[in-house]
Amino acid sequence: MRLFRAAAIVLTLMTSIAVPSAAHATTTTKGFVTRAGAELRLNGKPFRFAGTNIYWLGLDENVGGIDYPTGFRIRDAIDTAKSMGMTVVRSHMLVSSGHPKTLLPSKEAGYHDAAFATIDYAIAYAGQAGIRLILPLTDNWAYYHGGHADFTEPYGLPDSAFYTDPRVIADYQAYVWHVMRHVNPYTGKRYIDDPTIMAWELGNELEGMTPEWIDTNAATFSGWAPRQLIAAGRRFDIDPDTLAAADVDIVDVHYYPPTAAKVKADAATVAAAGKVYVAGEYASNAASGALLDPLVADRNVTGMLSWSLFGHHDRSGFVQHDDGFTIHYPGDDARMTAAGQAQIAYAKALGGSVPARPAGTPLITAIDKRGGLTVLRWRGAAGATGYRVERAPTAHGPWKPAHTGLLSDNDTPWTDLSAPGNAWYRVVAGTTKSEPQFAGAAETVLVDPLESFGLTAGQAGVAIRPDGDHAVVRPTGAGPASVSWAVPGARRVRFEVTGGHHSDLAVQVSADGVTWRTVPSHREKDAITAGTPGAGHVRLAWTGRSHTGVTRATFWAADPAPVTGRPGAFPVVAPAAGATGVIGPQSFSWGPATGAGYYTLTVSRRPDLSDPVLSVTGLDATTYTPASGLDPATTWYWGVRASNAAGSTATPVASFTTRSLPSAPTTIDDFDGYPDSAALAAAYPRNTGGDVVVPTLTGDHAMQLDVTAGSAGYAGVTRTFTPLDLWGQQGLQLGLDRSATQASITIQFVANGVYWEHTLPAGTPSGTVRVPFSSFAQPPWAPSGALDLTKFTQLSFYLGGSDSGRLIVDDVVAYPAQ
CATH class of the missing domain: 2.60.120.430 (Galactose-binding lectin)
Structure with missing residues (x-):
């Protein structure tokens, strides 16, 4: 088949690639996991595990479209699994067909080997973290990363022909061989020679497998990868044909929802057939002591893998994925936190270790202004259970907490309500501190760690590759190379660089993004800084043959909406003034106040709002939903105050009456x-x-x-x-x-x-x-x-x-x- 090469990305274009260093790289994946009857063994000892699914490590649907995940997202998710004591991850990264960015966009186009870039990095990083991988090779379902229909459609055949048509089977096997013999540039190993890959799964939730299809492919793939294991399973329950297949090592069963009784019964059936039992997917929100504690002592249960783990977003907070089974660590609410803790307890009971410190380091990604007040965003650290924002007058301190208590990943963006003017900030997770970041009283800050080109306005002749705990942008050849950003009101810029000759780098500015001029720059050992007064566009250009790398770009710009006075007048909206029969209320809302930095909501039984029953400040939206309703059959008074760096403005006090409780069924x-x-x-x-x-x-x-x-x-x-x-x-x-x-x-x-x-x-x-x-x-x-x-x-x-x-x-x- 014709080999299709994309010009876009990245890693395989580099002449030398360093092995990534995992944050928790105390245990690398040394030695292959083997099977002894119904048991897995590692280095001569029984191997049982707690694990999770991170399906998107090769291609991600949670990036505003379908694209490759950044190196940070890959590292952070694997580090998060490690932080929870997990030792195995199941990932659909090699289910990769039918989309332009997959390994096999179509039979006609042939292989698109540039798509190996994120897969290579994820496998190498997992190996450094001591995480083993179970990798499905296709999918029963037609999701964005493809599935078995991509092998049948070129012949105009129904999905069921995937298991019977010789041409389709040959194409599927050719795809698998192309994958298995691929050499990972990070490790120098073919995939079939890497002990990080514990098992190849014939496919995810394959319905319709025949005994002949299972036997043929399991024998073929086992022959190609004799030191790795073969897994197979269907959507629910046990596929009896997998129990009889000589070359199937692991039988994978999925549960939505799981129960301890069902898991134990299925594990007994699988073990009785001499196979290894693994729950390849179970609903993460069902994780509890009631489910997992009874499984600890049951040696038939080799592994439990929850569905599914998402780490931190590149800019702030977590990656959001609304399928009802998302895991964020330490958890978005009490229910998710409890489920996460149950998985950690299970991992520990099976011998998994939980690192004492967070992995990685928080990164301040933006400092914005709202009503003249500082609004801070940060990228979190895997394993962090809370953050403290600290403020100081200089980069060296003295540092003092800017709030009480700890903040979570869901508290970013965070507003500094004290409006201190010029200040340095840092974010602390445990004992791990972000680099200090300065923001002037009337300026904003944008930090681009260059994990992707998502914040840039244009680029030419450059590529991104992960390198340790960050990414590096370098030229790909001898032609012109540059990266540009659109930053209205840019005042100054700092580029952090590594290797090469800094003299070959030029900082350029433009008013329209078309005509550029070079501005004077100051060169330090590992950075280049320049003033960019009022420029709307900034560009970094490689002017020689240097392969100097850029790891970060930081821009300071003028506050686009500087405060000129206290907020403008605004009304309450709901509950409306004088409303009766109000339920709850389920939410409060008010109109926006011009120039507001934040809002304070007060609810009281008294017209002067004294002795409030509800008082919430620091609100950046014009709505608020209380955790519980107010007493029924009562007249309430409420008002909102809008504040900014110059003062505050309050709404008139309004009243409403809550509905009486029903007296009849x-x-x-x-x-x-x-x-x-x-x-x-x-x-x-x-x-x-x-x-x-x-x-x-x-x-x-x-x-x-x-x-x-x-x-x-x-x-x-x-x-x-x-x-x-x-x-x-x-x-x-x-x-x-x-x-x-x-x-x-x-x-x-x-x-x-x-x-x-x-x-x-x-x-x-x-x-x-x-x-x-x-x-x-x-x-x-x-x-x-x-x-x-x-x-x-x-x-x-x-x-x-x-x-x-x-x-x-x-x-x-x-x-x-x-």
Whole structure:
């Protein structure tokens, strides 16, 4: 096939590439992991592990499109896994077909080997960190990084032909051989010679594998990579054909949600077949002591890998990915934090070590101005559990905390409410300190660590490659080379450089980004600085044959909106002045104040706002959602103050009255309105993933659920409503006749898109049952959210267990406080 080479990136263009040095590189991956029956071994000892999935290490969908992840994101995510005691990472980085930036954009285009750049770096860095890798080679699903359909579509064949057509199988094997024999320029090793790669997985969640396909490919790949392992698995449950395949070492099973009982049962089945059991994916928000503690002593359970880990964003905070199973460490909320701690405890129980210090160093990435006040952004450090912003009059101190307590990664951008004028700042994580950064009273700062060209306005003849804990931009050849930035109001610039001859670098400015002139610059050992008074565009140009590298660019610019006076007048919006029957309120909102740096919200029972029940300051948005509602049937007074470096302006005080609690129950379903069983069954369709359940209408108009036990172990029905307003009610009340079933009963509802459920254990007597809303919890497989009973939209009943039986439900209401 024709080899396609992209001009864009990066690493393989370099003549010599240093092995990356991991922040936690105390244990490199020495020696291959081997299999002895149903057990993995490393250096002669049993090897069990806690791990996670970092699927995007080769190609990332979380960068405002589809692009290669930066070296920082790769390092930070692997360091985060290491910080949690994890020793194995599963990554889809070699599922790479069907997109212009993948390894195999199309059969016609051929291989695009420039896409190996991030893959090479991730594998090398994982090896330095002591992390082993499980690498799927294709995917059952057509996600952005491709899958098995990319091998069948060129022939006009259905997906199922991936397992049967000789041409498709040959193409898939050719792709795998191209991958396996690739030489990593960081390590000098072919992938098949690298012990960092613990296992090759035939594909992610492959549905439809045949015994012949499994046997053929497992034998072929094992022959090509005899010191590495072969894994296989389908989406859910155990593929029985993988148990019988001679050359399959690891059987991979996925769980959404997992239970300890199911994991133990599956692990026993896999071990009995002489294979190694691994839970290649499980819902991360289900991680808990109840799930993981029972698995510690079960030697059939070799590995548990959560889905899925995301590290820090290149500029500030975390990379966001909304699939309901994202892990950020140490956690965005109490639920995620608890799940993360459960994974750490499991890792420790299996012998994993947790580093005492954060990996890497925080980096201040921007200092902006809002209302004349300093707004600080920083890039976090893997493993950091909190940050302290410190301020000083000089680069050497004395340093003092600029706030009380610790800040999290979700607290950036952070506003310095004291408006100190000229100041130096640094961000501290434990004992690790960022480089100090100066910001004048009327200027902003932009720091570009050059991990990508995302902040630049243009570049020519240069490439980026990771180097240690940073990136380096260097020329790629003998032609013109430059990098430019658009920085309105730029006053001065500092470029940090490494190697080569600084005299070959020129700092240039332009008013329009087209016509450039060179400005005088000051050259230090490792930096070049220059004044750029009022320039809208700044460029660094290589004027000779030097290969001097640039590792960072820092720009100081004039405050684009300097303060000329205190904020302008502005109104409160909601709750509206004089509003009655207000629920909560669920949020407060107000109009924007011209020149505001931040807002302070005050709520009180008193017209003068004294003795406030709610007082929140430092708000940069014009809305605020309180953690809990205010007392019902009460008149409240509230106002907002806008502040900046020159003073403050307050809204008039407004009042509103909250709604009274309901005194009567709200009927959810009394089953009296259904003319027959067909209408009832239409209103309560069964969950098709569960066992068979048939709803019928009894003679006295109740719902009868007859369950036929099957392999699923549960059966359920669900009714969807036009949103019901149950605000103020205390819980659900219903009549249950459980005399003909030994099953546990799970009551589940959805309110404002968030799932809540409560399980009545087997053996609970029949009769009228009350379940307070406070007893409902969010299930581990569902995304988090607040309880909002104003939008009650779904009610389900689930019978759990392996026995057939009958349940009768009647008169479901939401009951008020007594």
